[in-house]
Structure formats: structure tokens, C-alpha cells
Amino acid sequence: MSTDVILKVAHVSKVYGQQQRLIDKLKGQPAQGVRAVSDVSFSIVHGQTMGLVGESGCGKSTIARLVSGLVQPTEGQIELASTPGKTVRPRLQMIFQDPFTSLNGRWTIERSIAEPIIVHGLRTSKAAIRARVDELLEMVGLSSGDREKYPQEFSGGQRQRICIARALAGEPDFLILDEPTSALDVSVQAQVLNLLRDLQARLNLTSLFITHNLSVVRIMADRIGVMYLGELVEEAPAATLFEKPQHPYTRLLIDAAPGMDVEDRALHPILGELPSPSSPPQGCRFHTRCPFVQPKCRTDAPEARPRPDGGMFRCHFNLELGQGGKAAGSSLANELSLSA
Ligand SMILES: Nc1ncnc2c1ncn2[C@@H]1O[C@H](COP(=O)(O)OP(=O)(O)O)[C@@H](O)[C@H]1O
Ligand code: SF4
Ligand SMILES: [Mg+2]
Structure with missing residues (x-):
């Protein structure tokens, strides 16, 4: 682990409920039960805040519990190091x-x-x-x-x-904040977020900041991971993620976000219903709601692909802004096009 990486999460999955049966294991089949988190990888360097954002039930709190050691991963590794210069246990x-x-x-x-x-x-x-x-x-x-x-x-x-x-x-050495302001009144939320931002800067905190609110994570995080049905579908530095989202889901979330106010609007059921995490769709998990779905998406799960800024996204295609950018009143599918 590089010296200033405080947390490294590598290919972590968590299945709740039924243990993996021996017969399934021998057949190479996954454990039954709710696959709350699936093959999630990210790392956090000293002094930085990683934000995780996604709809309710997408596995955010499970990641918090995994990192804190409250639950054990079904697959993958989690490494926590102490602050550079310190030798005690993190x-x-x-x-x-x-x-x-x-x-x-x-x-x-x-x-x-x-x-x-x-x-x-x-x-x-x-x-x-x-x-x-x-x-x-x-x-x-x-x-x-x-x-x-x-x-x-x-x-x-x-x-x-x-x-x-x-x-x-x-x-x-490391702080996990799981929806720290979601239960508070809107006016109070802003005050507590301001306090947290002050403390981040003053104490050079390293943290994982979890929220369902894109505006909140934008204010709080250096890097942002977007989760969908247990998967990290995109991960990138906050600034470039908002500038150039590569995953259709990220793009839809950004377009649906209520600007920079922290008013607590849940990530809307933007495109019909969220499938059940206990039986996620085959292929790309987002295919039942994706405006750009292609036949391949229904069968093949996309691998993580690199973004130019060092981040990653999971989509078979490249999302490109159409001619003239965002036109008022036009639907997203008209503004954007995909290229392989
Ligand atoms: N202890 C548990 N046993 C079984 N299923 C669980 C448990 N905790 C969470 N889940 C399921 O795992 C999925 C992810 O939950 P969670 O991590 O709490 O998501 P989030 O924090 O994003 O709302 C959900 O489908 C939830 O119902
Ligand atoms: S892989 Fe297909 S369904 Fe999935 S996000 Fe990309 S275009 Fe949409
Ligand atoms: Mg939660």
C-alpha cells in the first residue's frame, strides 16, 4: 500500500443472509441472499474525503459497516493504515x-x-x-x-x-460519516455541513462521507463514487465527475440534482422503479432504467473502464454530449449519444 493511502478497498463484495452453500461453492456459483455490495474497489489518501452517493438500498451503509469492521466481506480485502508518521494501530x-x-x-x-x-x-x-x-x-x-x-x-x-x-x-486516523445530516432539518443541515467542512480543513481529516444527496457530496468530497444496486458505477475526482460524467446514471443524477442548495431531496426515482437488490438485472444492472440501453447491455456486465482523470466507470459505451450541448426542453436521450 502506498504510504499515504489510508484506506484501500479491493474487490469487496458482501452477501447478507444465506451463507454460501458448499454445493454452490463447488460449482463456482455465488452465495444466495442479498448481494448488498458487489466487487467494489476504491482507496482514500491521507487528508482526503471520499464521497459515496446513491439511492437508498444501493449498499452505502454496508460499505460503512465493512470498512469499520462491523461486518466481514464475503469476498475481497479491506486495508486500513495509520496516518503517515504514526506507528500505532489505525x-x-x-x-x-x-x-x-x-x-x-x-x-x-x-x-x-x-x-x-x-x-x-x-x-x-x-x-x-x-x-x-x-x-x-x-x-x-x-x-x-x-x-x-x-x-x-x-x-x-x-x-x-x-x-x-x-x-x-x-x-x-479515519472518519466514517454515514448520512450525518439526513435526519436534520434543512436549515440545520447546512450549519452542520459547514462545521464539518471547517473541521476537514482544520484537522486535515481523512474520511468516507456517505449520502444520498448529490449536492451534499459535491460540497464535502474530494473524490466521489456513484453507487447503483451494490456496484460502484463511476468514481472520479469531484470536479471532473460533475464536468464530464461518463456513466449514464451519473449524468441523470447530475441533471436531476437541485443545484447547490442542500435541500434534502432524495435521488429521485428518475426512471421508473429501482430493481430489487436481491435480484439485480442481468448484464448491466442499470439496463432496466438506462435511456441508452443496447442489446449487449442486457447480457454482458460492463467491466470497470478508466476515465482520463484516473477515475473509472462501468458502461460499455462512451457518453458524448450532442451538438450544441444541453437544449432546453429536450430529453436527455436526444442531447447525448453513445459511441462504442
Ligand atoms: N443485515 C442485513 N441483512 C440482510 N439484508 C440487508 C442487511 N443490511 C442491509 N441489507 C440489504 O442490503 C442492501 C443494501 O443496504 P444498505 O447498505 O443499508 O444500503 P443504503 O445504505 O445505501 O441504503 C439493501 O437491499 C438492504 O435491504
Ligand atoms: S452498459 Fe448499457 S445499460 Fe449499462 S449504463 Fe451503459 S448504455 Fe446503459
Ligand atoms: Mg444507509
Whole structure:
């Protein structure tokens, strides 16, 4: 692993439910059950944020659980390294969607935030621990006066700030944020996202940022992975992904996104229904909704192909913007054409 790669995910798949039967294994057939994640690969370098975006059920949280070690991959490898210059085992912290269940209601804020400090032996004296808790509270926009309070005394946005302080208290090499603002009111979301952006820059955090909101991931991530039915269908630096999406699904998501406001609009059921992840379509998984579907797409699963910016996409064809670019009122299929 190159020195500043903190996380490397290589050809990882996760099947929930039934274990692989011996007979299937001998026949070389995959395990039955829900294939939540399929052959996903990406890596994250020190100080960068990788964003994962996709509709509900596409496997985002499963990737979070795999990376954090809460579940084991059915296939593939996950390697986590510590921050360059550090020799201790890499530390990982998670921030979840729901700040209401992430905190122990019977613990004071001080106890919740102090716990990771104590567990990892980052401060030892009582005074030093308290000083660190105060520093963290201030860092997330709360005050030392909040130390003795309980989670119930705070709003959703404030509780998520507390969860962020608690995650940072463990001085993680790597942070996983799984829909950290999805449960919050729109106005509060923007504030929490601003805080996270500040902290990213100030602390040079390395993170995996998961969301179903393309506008959010655009603000937060250096690189973006687009997921569809358990697969990573495109992955690229954020700027060039938006400039030149290569996968039809990415292109549709960008066209359907509500601009740069973070208003929480789910990725629309843009083209009919999302197929069930337990029985994904044969060939290209997107073929039932793709405006450019060709006969080959129904039978052959596309391999990952390189993008010029070092990213990748999974489509048999190249997406090209038609003459004159995007014309008002025209349908996407008229604006774009495919070339083999
Ligand atoms: N523990 C589980 N057992 C069985 N199926 C699961 C489990 N967790 C998730 N799934 C299924 O795996 C798929 C991906 O889920 P998930 O990773 O939660 O997606 P997302 O976070 O993108 O909404 C879904 O079809 C979901 O129903
Ligand atoms: S492989 Fe075919 S169905 Fe799949 S995204 Fe490309 S054009 Fe669409
Ligand atoms: Mg999820």
C-alpha cells in the first residue's frame, strides 16, 4: 500500500443472509441472499474525503459497516493504515445518521466525549481530560457550560455536534460519516455541513462521507463514487465527475440534482422503479432504467473502464454530449449519444 493511502478497498463484495452453500461453492456459483455490495474497489489518501452517493438500498451503509469492521466481506480485502508518521494501530470513528440514538441518554455530555479519550489513553489526568472535552465542545460550536447536560436537553443539530466532538475525541486516523445530516432539518443541515467542512480543513481529516444527496457530496468530497444496486458505477475526482460524467446514471443524477442548495431531496426515482437488490438485472444492472440501453447491455456486465482523470466507470459505451450541448426542453436521450 502506498504510504499515504489510508484506506484501500479491493474487490469487496458482501452477501447478507444465506451463507454460501458448499454445493454452490463447488460449482463456482455465488452465495444466495442479498448481494448488498458487489466487487467494489476504491482507496482514500491521507487528508482526503471520499464521497459515496446513491439511492437508498444501493449498499452505502454496508460499505460503512465493512470498512469499520462491523461486518466481514464475503469476498475481497479491506486495508486500513495509520496516518503517515504514526506507528500505532489505525483508529476509526463513525458518525451516524441518527444523533438521537447515537448518544447514551443517561450519560452527561462530558462523559460521552471523555470516554474515547480515556479508552485510548489520550489524556490521563482528570484536569487534562476536562480541558480536552472543553476544547472539543468549543471546536463544534458548543460551550463548556454544556458539559453537565444530558443529550435530551439538546436539539438534533446540537446532538450531531456532540456526536462529532465524541468522534474527534478519539483522534481518529479515519472518519466514517454515514448520512450525518439526513435526519436534520434543512436549515440545520447546512450549519452542520459547514462545521464539518471547517473541521476537514482544520484537522486535515481523512474520511468516507456517505449520502444520498448529490449536492451534499459535491460540497464535502474530494473524490466521489456513484453507487447503483451494490456496484460502484463511476468514481472520479469531484470536479471532473460533475464536468464530464461518463456513466449514464451519473449524468441523470447530475441533471436531476437541485443545484447547490442542500435541500434534502432524495435521488429521485428518475426512471421508473429501482430493481430489487436481491435480484439485480442481468448484464448491466442499470439496463432496466438506462435511456441508452443496447442489446449487449442486457447480457454482458460492463467491466470497470478508466476515465482520463484516473477515475473509472462501468458502461460499455462512451457518453458524448450532442451538438450544441444541453437544449432546453429536450430529453436527455436526444442531447447525448453513445459511441462504442
Ligand atoms: N443485515 C442485513 N441483512 C440482510 N439484508 C440487508 C442487511 N443490511 C442491509 N441489507 C440489504 O442490503 C442492501 C443494501 O443496504 P444498505 O447498505 O443499508 O444500503 P443504503 O445504505 O445505501 O441504503 C439493501 O437491499 C438492504 O435491504
Ligand atoms: S452498459 Fe448499457 S445499460 Fe449499462 S449504463 Fe451503459 S448504455 Fe446503459
Ligand atoms: Mg444507509
